[in-house]
Amino acid sequence: MLCELTEHHVTTVVRCGTLFDGTGADPVTDAVLIVDEAGHIQAVGQADVVAASPQATIVDLSSSFVMPGLVDAHSHASIVPGMGDQMGQMRQPAVKQALRATANLQRDLMAGTTTMRVMAEEHFLDMDLREAIACGSIVGPRLLCAGRGITATNGHGRALSSFDGVDEIRRGVRENFQHGADHVKIFATGGVSSAGSTLQASGYSREEIRAAVEEAQRVGKYAAAHAHGGAGLRLAVEEGVSTIEHGALVSDDELQLMIDHDAWLVCTFSVLFHPTGIEQGDAREPAIMAKVETARATVNARFPGVLRSGVRFAIGTDSMHGLMAYEAQTLVRFGVAPRDALLAATRGGAEACRVLAETGTLEPGKRADLIGLDGDPLADIAALRQVSFVMKDGIQQRG
Ligand SMILES: [Zn+2]
Structure with a gap:
């Protein structure tokens, strides 16, 4: 790599209205997803972990459908x-x-x-x-x-x-x-x-x-x-x-x-x-x-x-x-x-594409690649067009 990466991002907490983690599990509501400094997913769940990381940046997707990028x-x-x-x-x-x-x-x-x-x-x-x-x-x-x-x-x-x-x-x-x-x-x-x-x-x-x-x-x-x-x-x-x-x-x-x-x-x-x-x-x-x-x-x-x-x-x-x-x-x-x-x-x-160890699902240890949708694609797949938030490697790209 010829460039230097200069971003230092703090731990992020993503609040999810509905979370579809891509593993095949049923979607869960009111979930949180914790992203560490390296842009990896640290934890996913419904626990109230926000209090445990007071310095964290809060990303509020509590009215969105959140799924893997x-x-x-x-x-x-x-x-x-x-x-x-x-x-x-x-x-x-x-x-x-x-x-x-x-x-x-x-x-x-x-x-x-x-x-x-x-x-x-x-x-x-x-x-x-x-x-x-x-x-x-x-x-x-x-x-x-x-x-x-x-x-x-x-x-x-x-x-x-x-x-x-x-x-x-x-x-x-x-x-x-x-x-x-x-x-x-x-x-x-x-x-x-x-x-x-x-x-x-x-x-x-x-x-x-x-x-x-x-x-x-x-x-x-x-x-x-x-x-x-x-x-x-x-x-x-x-x-x-x-x-x-x-x-x-x-x-x-x-x-x-x-x-x-x-x-x-x-x-x-x-x-x-x-x-x-x-x-x-x-x-x-x-x-x-x-x-x-x-x-x-x-x-x-x-x-x-x-x-x-x-x-x-x-x-x-x-x-x-x-x-x-x-x-x-x-x-x-x-x-x-x-x-x-x-x-x-x-x-x-x-x-x-042989990158499942890195991405494709929202699980601890994987890259924080996720998107937020305004609608529910499980009810109407056309909602996949309504992407309002994009995060890649823990860094917000849109929204
Ligand atoms: Zn082609």
Whole structure:
């Protein structure tokens, strides 16, 4: 870390009208949450602990619904899908992308996302953004970084970088880790937002996917695969990829394979369904819009069953900044109980992204990442849009 942290924050007591701690326990009313000087949760409960710490700062959320900060399990800092040509955006000069990312990350944080897994950037932009946030130069969620996406020269997700063959993949992955990557992102199938690629064809051979997974595991990390379904998804799961991203066309057999291998499904609905997503950005491209319509119909028909299958799932905005609530609302639209949608947005995301020891639930020893809502999302999931308070690492970001 090149910066010095200068904040000295005192112990904080957060009074919670309703506390949903993200562990799966029932919500409790009139709870308090104690935050220590290091920004960790010291205690959670209904006891009258305020008298015991007279110097504490009191944060009064006694008329709010308090829950863990949201974990966006799949996004990109620099992209705005509604502007169109997402890969073109990633080919721009780094400064231009960084300026866009600065606004995007602020928006995400203010909407309650305290942890975001970045799923590929060029120029190692995500590592620089992570440092700028840690220094306090800009505001944003805690970032988990991929560095450059691992994609084939003719593959989906190619902006500037591409990697063909086992040796190039090993080198690309190692360079990402040298720059401080937290995980590997590999593109195993085509995608919706590029005209040429088909959704199910595999962009990589089994050996290439295996190389990426091996290189990640060798340094104690994991690989995530962009995969909608078909051969590419199968290869990724069979070779030990931990999270499957999107999975829009996942079949019953593929779903069972994921369950057998304990792979997570990271759902990304808003970029596909929200009017400011691909539809706004690339609607003039008939080839892309045809893919959007097909994918929408398939997801609408299939996902109620997919989400009931027992596969573990988390949610991500895929660059639809500030729209985690829309992701959770879509889960509910597909039959998921509001409580389980909230868990997918918090604990599930943290577990999928391997940071559950730090965040994702409100328990002693974890980082004080929490949000306050004006409504009750268990009664109406749309209340997740009404974020009025955000705390990250014990430091108030909004409210
Ligand atoms: Zn993505």
